[in-house]
Amino acid sequence: MDISSDITKCETYKILSSYLASPDKTADTLDKFTAQAESSLSDDKLETNLRASWNSILHLASQQSYSSEKQDSLVKLLQALITQAPAPEDSKGKEVEVDGTKVWQGLPLFGQQVRECWNFPDDKEVDTQTRDTWINVNAFVARLTAAAVNEHGGERPGYNALDFSLYGIWSLRSAFEEELSNLPGKTTVDASLGAAAVWILYAGPTLKGLSDSEKSFSGKVAKPGFNCKDKEWRGFAKERWQLWVKELAQAEDKVQDGGIKDLVKKAAGAMEQ
Template sequence: MSTSSIDFHHLVTGRDFTPETESKLADLLDAAISGTASAQVTADGIDKLCPRNEDAESFLWSLWSLFASVAKRIPLDDPRLQSLVEVLKALNAKKTGSVEIWGSQHELWADMPLFGAVMREEWNGSPEFDNKPDQATKIAQWLSLNSFAARLLGASVSSWTNFAIWELRGGLEEPLSTDEARDTHLITASEWITQAGQVLYNETKNSIELDSQATQALSPGSLIEGTKSGFNEERWNFWKKRLEELSADASAEAKKRAEKALEVIKSLEA
């Protein structure tokens, strides 16, 4: 497992932070990820840096973008990825006021304003499996980003079940063009179930009526057309079947992760 260092001072530059904030944020995250500072101490430090005025919007957008950038640079099974999640869990639990974002008041950390919007932009970076020189890097970053998002959903820091459905749809409900696409999507789909399976299963059991916008956004893929949008038992069972089917010819790594996800499903259904 790689434990390559992350240059936090490089990652914080070029964002909407003051030079002083850049330096403090870099030091805070470096200490948290290296294990020399607790998640709580790091969260307290970030909270103190966040403006409570019109500058909050640019600060938060840059902060969440920074977290995503850090997550993408941590290998999938590296414990530093969970350390990053622990910082966000500690932030999410803080009750230190509200801010106005896009004309509405939001609890600063309970609502994590703009985090979902930032992650939605990150979702545009899914690999295209075009055999370009940077493909391996893009795939590795996509795996880490999905694990990061799934861990946050599983920890109830976020409620972005839409990202889970989009990745499960892309990996399990659509034809896959190459073996590498199959293995990548099998790993990300498995990661969502492994890290956030309880949340996804609860959504499945409590299937709710969707408005027209959500119905379109959370629609099923071409391999399961006719199924209702959103979470439902037919879709859940299809995911389970596809994990079994795709893992039969998958790489050893993808097969191992799919088997782990299937164990989680079995436990949830017991």
């Protein structure tokens, strides 16, 4: 997880922290959030400001328990940004774009920032804080994906910037298609299985719908894990979903931590429904 704690000094971080303390003030927060970012239009620092804003959201999400309603509040704020925030205009009255994407409609650079923080150190045994942070950020991104894609695997209009379904494949692949015994320790195993479990808890119907419709991705980004290397999966598949169901049902005994064991058990029950 590459999210610097220095982001806590950012003004946007302070705005968002206040919002989580009073999540009913979405409209007020939206005004402050957009004003803070757009204040940098005149000095050509909008891109820098946007990256700081997205990192603030990701850092706050990673610090909230995977079961916290505060994560839902952050999802709600991003949805409001897309649908309610007025598009900023430049000096010529043209809607501002960053990296070819409209502000705020397309959440420019948000996807890049999510990708940059998606680096779990599975080459060494992690501590419990790193484990919990990884599970929390997976839960948040799963919530975003469920907001973007319905239970039939169809995109909800306007919310494509929140679709991180590929990341769901990555987490489920790591937990259920690779050899867990190759991981360096039990806490790292717990992190992998816990991350997969929250995807099922918060985006299970979405992932099932994508599996039924067999959504694929270009290239090999969604290729199968080592234990399934004979498969030709390039995305979601009914057969792949059934493997995940089977593996999750057997995962509880592989978990060390009692809380994560309960999480995995709960996810297994949800997956069977």
